[in-house]
Amino acid sequence: MSNTTAYSGTFSSLNFNDVSTGAMGGPSQVGSAWLAVVERRIRDSIAADADKRPHDVRWLTEEVAGSALRFFRLTSDLLPSEPYIYGTDSGDLVAEFKSKHGALTSIVSGNMLLNYVVVDGMVQHEDPINLATVNAGALQEKLRPIMWLLIKGKNGSAMGS
Amino acid sequence: MAAQWVPKKTDPVDSREPIGRRLFAIPELAGAKDQKPWKDLLKIDHFKENRPPGNISLDRLGEKSVDGKVRKYLIRRAQDAGTKLTPPKDFDGWVCVRADKLAKPGKGLINFPVVASPIESVDPQAIECNPYHAHVCGPAGQTPYVIAMHLKQIFVNDGKIECVTRKDWWWKYWQYVIREFNKLLKVLGLSHVYLFIRRFLVC
Numbered sequence: 001m002s003n004t005t006a007y008s009g010t011f012s013s014l015n016f017n018d019v020s021t022g023a024m025g026g027p028s029q030v031g032s033a034w035l036a037v038v039e040r041r042i043r044d045s046i047a048a049d050a051d052k053r054p055h056d057v058r059w060l061t062e063e064v065a066g067s068a069l070r071f072f073r074l075t076s077d078l079l080p081s082e083p084y085i086y087g088t089d090s091g092d093l094v095a096e097f098k099s100k101h102g103a104l105t106s107i108v109s110g111n112m113l114l115n116y117v118v119v120d121g122m123v124q125h126e127d128p129i130n131l132a133t134v135n136a137g138a139l140q141e142k143l144r145p146i147m148w149l150l151i152k153g154k155n156g157s158a159m160g161s
Numbered sequence: 162m163a164a165q166w167v168p169k170k171t172d173p174v175d176s177r178e179p180i181g182r183r184l185f186a187i188p189e190l191a192g193a194k195d196q197k198p199w200k201d202l203l204k205i206d207h208f209k210e211n212r213p214p215g216n217i218s219l220d221r222l223g224e225k226s227v228d229g230k231v232r233k234y235l236i237r238r239a240q241d242a243g244t245k246l247t248p249p250k251d252f253d254g255w256v257c258v259r260a261d262k263l264a265k266p267g268k269g270l271i272n273f274p275v276v277a278s279p280i281e282s283v284d285p286q287a288i289e290c291n292p293y294h295a296h297v298c299g300p301a302g303q304t305p306y307v308i309a310m311h312l313k314q315i316f317v318n319d320g321k322i323e324c325v326t327r328k329d330w331w332w333k334y335w336q337y338v339i340r341e342f343n344k345l346l347k348v349l350g351l352s353h354v355y356l357f358i359r360r361f362l363v364c
Contacts, residue, residue: 044192055247057206058191084199087190088206096202105205107306116310121318122269123310 034082035072041085042068042093057087067131068093068108074136078143080104080150099150119149165230167292168221174260174275174295179222181255181323182208182316183239185246198334203256203316208309215305216296217312219275222257227323231293236325241288258320263297266318271311273297 047059060068072079072095083095083106092109102119111132117124129142174180187204189196210217220239223231236252243252263273275295282290299308343355 041190041193041196045190047191058188060190084196084202085190085193086187086204088204088209090209090211093190094205096199098199105310107205114306116306118310118314118317121267121314123314124269125307125310 032076032079032082035076038072038076038083038085039069042072045087054091055089057089060087060093061091063110064091064093064108067111067113068095070131071095071106071108071113071139074139075143078140078147080147097150099147101153102150104146104150115143115146117146117149120154124149165234166224166228168224168277168279170277170279170292172277174221174277175224176259176261176264177225178260178275179225179227179257180260180263180275180295181220181222181227181257182312183218183220183242183255184253184322185243185250186253187250195340198337200334203313205306205309205313207256208312208316209305210299210308211305215299215308216278217273217299217308219295219297220255220291221277221293221295222255222323227257232323235291235293238288238291252325254322254324256316256320256322258316262319263312263315266311266315270315271300271303271308273299273312273315 042060042065045058045060046062046065047053048062053059068085072083080097080099083097085093085095087093088107090109092107095106095108097104097106102117105116105118107114107116108131111130113129113131115126115129117126126142126146129139131139134142168174184203184207187206208217220235221231222228222235239252243250260275263275265272275297277295280289280291280294284290285292297312299305343352346352346355
């Protein structure tokens with residue numbers, strides 16, 4: 001099946017294997033080696049009735065899983081490492097990334113993305129990003145300075161800016 | 162034998178006291194059980210408090226260092242508290258840090274002065290009674306995630322883990338190695354070897 005199939009609008013009609021990032025509104029790109037593994041982990045954690053089971057951190061709703069998949073597909077080539085993913089008792093998905101100078105904690109809550117960057121032991125919070133409306137270019141533009149910080153540290157950022 | 166240290170109700174928390182946040186087991190995502198465990202990974206939910214008014218509960222684990230008698234006294238209470246959570250959770254231990262590190266964690270982190278808040282009961286031996294209870298408050302206007310991230314980072318920067326079960330990192334890592342080994346044995350058609358190993362080494 002072509003991977004340019006139009007997104008029909010309802011999440012349940014979406015076949016993850018058939019839809020590329022391009023079909024969801026962003027340019028296609030080459031993902032990281034870990035992308036397929038993380039996608040499989042998220043897909044296997046979707047429960048149809050997850051919203052009826054609050055506090056069950058083992059399962060994700062379709063909305064959160066869909067937003068998380070979109071986030072990873074649009075940014076995996078930019079992200080510093082394979083993430084460690086887990087659920088929260090609010091039904092959100094957390095992805096933790098490690099890097100040379102710190103760590104990135106990304107939280108997918110509904111269709112919002114919250115990023116917390118830890119560089120040299122200090123926490124910095126970024127503005128929330130709406131994953132339902134953002135395109136790949138804009139998302140990568142927002143994440144690029146964060147990745148620079150994680151790779152180069154605070155001093156590297158100052159020198160590079 | 163020295164008597165168990167019990168803080169007086171009116172005494173403020175000393176800057177040298179080890180302060181612990183209880184770590185209750187948080188299950189993995191259903192589809193992500195094959196993830197390689199991260200050493201000493203503290204999760205956001207370990208520090209997030211959804212219940213109003215947002216005070217984050219802590220335990221005072223000793224006068225100057227972790228006190229074995231206090232630890233023993235609190236383990237039973239923490240295990241009992243875990244059974245009352247929804248869903249019930251195992252108590253794995255504490256992550257602890259000195260009180261002054263919470264009050265003045267340094268640049269780029271929120272200050273969390275520790276306030277003593279003993280939980281009293283008519284019977285001092287009652288499971289609900291906890292003279293070592295303390296809490297910190299998050300600044301007004303901050304989301305539970307922001308508060309949890311800052312608290313987590315303070316514990317990551319200066320804390321250490323006090324495990325009470327075998328479910329520490331090495332145990333999780335050992336289970337991960339066994340699982341991976343099992344996958345290899347299945348490929349080689351030697352599943353019966355895994356059953357033998359599981360019987361003697363894992364259970």
